[in-house]
Amino acid sequence: MEAFARDGYSIGKFLSAHRENPMPTITFATEKKEIQVPEGANLRKEALAAGVALYPGIHKIANCHGMGSCGSCRVLITKGMENTNPKGMLEKARLGVSMAYIGNEETMRLACKTKVNGDITVTTCPPVNMFGENFFS
């Protein structure tokens, strides 16, 4: 308490700052589940910790464990993409060779390379649209 006051802080300022900046919420649309995470949290780690099935089929076991190389943790960020970190070179390269990326360039991310800085809505295990208008357009 005294340290706060000595440094020019007060409990009131501390509490109001944290009320204004609540923890980001991740909404998993398919699972109808919401979790709150610390700012900057890794989307893959938080999803797995919350019991969200991030990987389809055999990829539950056969994945790169967050190295950004297998592409099986891909998700769609349907709301709040601006609340995530920008895609890095590795993520862009990995997504760029994925059929599922076609037509989803604005919303698709690798969960293992996504930092959550604010509220987002996520669709896990998005299907590959092999015959839809986005594929051939």
Ligand code: FES
């Ligand atoms: S876990 Fe393999 S790319 Fe994310």
